Amino acid sequence: MTDTTLYDYLERIASLMRAWAREQPLMADLQPIQLSALNYLARCNRYSNTPLAVTDYLGLTKGTVSQSLKALEAKGLIRKRPDAQDRRSVHLELTEAGRGLIESLVPPAFLNRAEEVLGEHSELLVTLLRELLATIQRQENVPGFGLCRTCRFHQKLEEGSLCGLTGERLESREGELICREHAEPDEAA
Known part of the structure; x- marks a missing residue:
């Protein structure tokens, strides 16, 4: 039988994050995918704030992401801006309300507290998780x-x-x- 320990730990942490998100009053009108899109847009650069980049980052279908982005725009959390060089392309930006929402929710307080308790071990954990992610991305040929x-x-x-x-x-x-x-x-x- 394959050892599932790493998977089990990552899955449990992801479950705790999803449960935490459902409990947040600020998340009442948002789906988890919408929070993920907002978080990405808050953290990406000017080359990466397009609908296609959001789709690639989240690893979801264009239709699913498109509907989520429309909902975020309707809620006043993001806005579209035409590309200066290519008017067919658009860039997505967080509004002040969108930025405020992300700053209120990310990262979760429970994660900050756990990181403090881990002390210097948290730096090692971040390094190892970055290496794990990079290895998976290389092996699976994903962006x-x-x-x-x-x-x-x-x-x-x-x-x-x-x-x-x-x-x-x-x-x-x-x-x-x-x-x-x-x-x-x-x-x-």
Whole structure:
């Protein structure tokens, strides 16, 4: 029989997160997928805030994500902005209400408390989970969606940073945002 310990722990933590979300008064009008989409949009960069990127990140169908994004827009939590270069493309942005909601809910207080109790072990846990995720993404050939500053294209300059893929300067905060074009530093060019 295969050892299911890692799966069991991850599944239990995911179950606790879903149960926590259902109990939140702020979540009364939101489906879990909508919270996931909002959280992604709060954390992604300017290259990654499109409906297609949300679909790829969540790993769901275009129709499901499209309906969720329409609901979020109707609730005033996101807005669409046409792309400056390609008017057929749109970018999604959180409204002030959407940003406030995410800041109130993510990360859950119980997770922060557990991280504090773990102390220095929490850093090791984060490192191991990042490595686990990167390994799965490589093995399953799924998009990386990593933090900009950890990408092989991220270049530090004397003043700021540059995306080596697009050749564009990056704002200081963009290094901490999720990018759909992320590539691990050890991946072949």
